[in-house]
Amino acid sequence: MLQLLLKLLGFAVLNAISVLLVMGFYGAGVWPVALLVVIVTLGLDLLYLGPWAVPLKYLAPGILLLLTFQVFVILYSGFTAFTNAGQGHLGTKQDAIAAIALSGRERVPDSPKYLLAILEGPTGLSFLVTDPDGAALVGDPATPLAPAPDAERNDAGKAVGLPGAEALTFQQILGRQDEILGMEVPIAADPADGVLRTQDGQTAFVFRSVRAYDPALDAVVDSSTGVVYRDNGRGNFAAPDGTQIDPGWRAVVGLDNFARMVREVRESEQFLGVFLWTFVFAILSVAMGFGFGTFLALVFNDPRIRGRRIYRMILILPYAFPVFLSVLIWGGLLNPEFGFINEVLLGGAKIPWLQDPWLARFSVLMVSLWLEFPYWFLIATGALQSIPRDLEEAATIDGAGRRRLFRHVRLPLLLVTVAPLLVSAFAFAFNNFNLVWLLTRGGPIALDSEIDAGATDLLITLTYKLAFDNSVQDYGLASAISATIFMIVAAISILSFRRTRRYEEVF
Template sequence: MASSTLTSSSTPPADPGTQKRPRPRGPKRTSDSLMGILAKIVLLGFVDAIAVFVMFQLVASGEWLILAISVIVTAAINWIYLRRDGLPAKYLAPGVFFLLLFQVFVMVFSTYIAFTNYGDGHNSSKADAIASIQLSAQERVPNSPQYPASVVEKGGDLYLLVTAPDGAVKLGGNDQPLQDATATATGPTGAATAVDGYTTLDFAELLQRQQQIADLKVPISDNPEDGSLRTADGSTAYVYKPKLSYDAAADTFTDTTTGTVYHDSGEGTFAAADGKELATGWKINVGLDNFTRAFTDPNLQGPLLQVVLWTFAFALLSVASTFALGLFLAIVFNRADLRGKKIYRVLMILPYAFPAFLSGLVWSGLLNPEFGFINNALLGGADIPWLTDPVLAKVSVLVVNLWLGYPYMFLVCTGALQSLPEDVEEAARMDGAGAWRIFRAIKLPLLLVSLAPLLISSFAFNFNNFNVIYMLTGGGPRFDGTTFDVGGTDILITMVYKIAFGAGTGRDYGLASALAIIIFIIVAVVSALSFRQTKSLEEINR
């Protein structure tokens, strides 16, 4: 017993450094709640249902690349949200997805369009262009048989229900060639007048929708060379065939009335030997032609140069004027002994509370030369062309943009002033510095360090300030000597909008995309240089 006690007592105590310490345990993993699982199933089911629907449409249209991307994205979404781990990915996935969809994809697609001739008359494939030419260039076949017809409607679309000379009843629409149908009612002559699932238009409805009926062209078959049926009165249809005959072997169109032959010009159109082109073309890659055209086309070169210069002037003057007024008001209403400054500050930011496009429309009415409030009420009926004179229109745009922009600068300058150290200003006063010297040598440099990035972003915003230009002047007054609808107050973004969405020369998405890329490059270069200057400003004020 003693030996045992001795042995146990002589055993050296264990070194605390060698003892195993209990492992710190992280938070216990908890399983998802029942409501969370149900919400996940419902949301994923909704997303998958939409994805499957889209995939079926892509299969039908043969868009295999987009189909593959859709499958990969759908699989990735399910993998991210069905696994237990990967919590950061579950939060980052929506943001990354929408970034890729609304930013990266748009930029990539715009870049692709900039290298094509995509626009009015060049918006589809060559096969579609050939079919469109054959369908549009049609004339009535002399002595063609008459087809007793009735105009029927389904889902808002119009169709022709006709009875062929051999007594067969057929039904077709603009995008649906004639097909056999079973009449449910006939007229006095035995011609079909109604069919199941369609509503027959009465005489009053025919009169109301006369233009739609005149535009109705029903292909006789899938072959455009067979012609189509058209009706002027809704009761009798005639056969129309294309006057331009297409030779697939030679890839040419021949005008059957004049004998003129139109060949593939290599520029997305069919052209004759004298240079005359058919109206409908197709989309092709044109390389750098759109960029070259922007700077070499006499019809565009002059207006583009003036627009670029005015865009820079507008952006710079807008930033300078709004910053100067905003900073002045911020200093005035930042005095500690000023009574009611909260009320004044609220009044100062009221223009910022109204949508810019509505303010532009209101100012457009106020500045109207004929019945505007400014000319009639404030100036006693003066006839001052605020929006139609090239110089006054620019001044009006700058003044209105100053009214819209100074509240933002007032807010940021007020915050920056309140963050400046007071001891520096007090030390300068003790050294005998006046108010102007304190502002110029102390406050302004310190303010520019914090406000320079905001001024750069304000320049980029005004460089693309679409609302105030388009709503106030519409870009006018228009330049002379050009077919483009471009004017003295147009900036690059409004010019791009007009070119893209049709004014004067029609829609030209390729040229508009090329100009949009030029805008991006200009803003990126100016911003990069400005931020580099901001870094040097920070080093000076350290």
């Protein structure tokens, strides 16, 4: 009974949150998301309130999280790979049009600054302005500015009210800011003379539109030169001579990003280098970590060693520190001039651990070994202890030496357990962003590198540089590389998992 009550209470809370979210999303104008929340919430309510679909009750939370954090993210970056998203193409077409409207609007030269009061009358909002000479004028979007001799003024002489209309307080103005920021009050019968607009609700300036979007043409028209900038299908408004207006918007460009990536691989040695290094790093990092970890596990599995527990505990320590902390500390230790290794251990040597391309690759691998071996040590220790002793004894009786025992009994049995882990460790090492980024930032970078690719850059760090770290960001290309990484890792994982099934036949 208590359980049921708790369940009901939980759902009441969940539903209340959902209602809040729906209102929020709907209010923000993103009704598809609001609809999604409604469907998901109702679905969950239905699922858990009835006696039906028991297996789904267990699976639903996992599926929901999978969809949100995996499937959606993958699909979204997959989609981005086919767009020109990046600097100058960040937002939607509406955003671009709004930005062009903003930058295409110019203050009429030498026009006065008006002090502004905003009034609400029977016909809606109007601007009551005081010009620099002290004259009061009133107008609204439909009626051009006209003198308002009966305006009430404050002590400073600013017109603040009109009979029959209510002046808005600053708080009220804030409450209706979208409406007020969009208001245009013509200063004369011909709107081409200019319109009054306000940005802060207290002053108004005369603006004229030089460039404006024409919805009928789906083009931006420059009224001073008469040039028409049309949607060029690639996320920009462009004039017939090719001049583009910034900003553009995110547009689908098909396979362009992939084509560019292939071109870069072909033409740029550095990109190819990054590609190869990523494989070398992933394989070596896993192989070394696994090899060393397993070796230590074998050694410390020997009951003749005293104080095994203490050794084991010490060996696991590197694993206990947060990775980013360890890597940053390693970066400091390897500083050629002030690092502990050069200054103290090597007596003031100036070995460029992270500055020479080959030494940097070596250092990255060594730090990766430091970080990875405790994991494999743990896993291998556990796996070794689960190997039935009678198997080992039988092998020994049959005359197997230590080496044969390892190669033909222990290793195969160990691999049954760890082979899938090796595959996932490979996928992790392939994308080991933290290590490389925090230790070398991918460097050292060749001086003539056009894409900023360094000796230790993995594909994933290069992707990050392209997307976020360069002066010119290119999310599209970065997503295309990510998609490629995903496919490579997925293909390798599938193949390896197939192969690892072989080991299971041992039993």
